[in-house]
Amino acid sequence: xxxxxxxxxxxxxxxxxxxxxxxxxxxxxxxxxxxxxxxxxxxxxxxxxxxxxxxxxxxxxxxxxxxxxxxxxxxxxxxxxxxxxxxxxxxxxxxxxxxxxxxxxxxxxxxxxxxxxxxxxxxxxxxxxxxxxxxxxxxxxxxxxxxxxxxxxxxxxxxxxxxxxxxxxxxxxxxxxxxxxxxxxxxxxxxxxxxxxxxxxxxxxxxxxxxxxxxxxxxxxxxxxxxxxxxxxxxxxxxxxxxxx
Numbered sequence: 001x002x003x004x005x006x007x008x009x010x011x012x013x014x015x016x017x018x019x020x021x022x023x024x025x026x027x028x029x030x031x032x033x034x035x036x037x038x039x040x041x042x043x044x045x046x047x048x049x050x051x052x053x054x055x056x057x058x059x060x061x062x063x064x065x066x067x068x069x070x071x072x073x074x075x076x077x078x079x080x081x082x083x084x085x086x087x088x089x090x091x092x093x094x095x096x097x098x099x100x101x102x103x104x105x106x107x108x109x110x111x112x113x114x115x116x117x118x119x120x121x122x123x124x125x126x127x128x129x130x131x132x133x134x135x136x137x138x139x140x141x142x143x144x145x146x147x148x149x150x151x152x153x154x155x156x157x158x159x160x161x162x163x164x165x166x167x168x169x170x171x172x173x174x175x176x177x178x179x180x181x182x183x184x185x186x187x188x189x190x191x192x193x194x195x196x197x198x199x200x201x202x203x204x205x206x207x208x209x210x211x212x213x214x215x216x217x218x219x220x221x222x223x224x225x226x227x228x229x230x231x232x233x234x235x236x237x238x239x240x241x242x243x244x245x
Contacts, residue, residue, distance in 0.1 A: 026065075
């Protein structure tokens with residue numbers, strides 16, 4: 001067997017690639033996957049030649065979409081018969097089949113000719129990292145992800161958290177004070193009391209409307225209550241009794 005014969009087999013052989021779709025956009029990943037499915041990375045590529053490779057896509061269940069695409073992006077379908085039109089939200093499609101959105105995104109980037117079904121057969125999608133052994137043993141390369149995956153807080157060690165640069169370190173006995181009075185608490189407590197009284201006053205106004213009191217009586221009751229029972233906790237009941245008299 002000549003060496004050129006072996007080189008020819010290696011040139012036209014189909015490689016197996018793996019792609020991790022975790023936290024990746026299917027619309028941004030589709031052109032990169034199509035680049036390898038069609039074999040455009042090979043020097044022997046020609047539009048009429050079928051020299052593409054196989055791609056194994058894992059973690060399609062954990063794909064990501066920008067903004068509110070899960071709610072607004074819609075897939076349309078028509079059976080060809082009258083009243084056969086239907087539309088489905090992206091989250092509904094993903095909930096029914098976690099691999100369908102990735103396959104539809106790749107299919108949309110391929111030309112609608114007779115070669116598209118053959119190319120789609122070389123795309124193997126899996127919702128998780130569980131890949132059959134007979135497929136995984138053929139993988140010889142990895143396609144880089146489009147977006148880098150950020151690390152969560154749980155993935156950082158305690159040493160990395162402590163060595164992380166901080167803008168300011170608060171003292172243990174620090175007490176926040178008011179800038180005008182330079183005192184820690186009285187003004188804030190008074191403000192909370194006023195907010196509580198205003199909340200009770202709004203509740204009383206709603207009850208006035210429910211009682212069917214006219215506007216003049218409503219204003220009179222509120223003003224009288226504010227003068228006679230300022231900032232007390234049980235002024236609502238007393239004012240209600242005066243309003244009903």
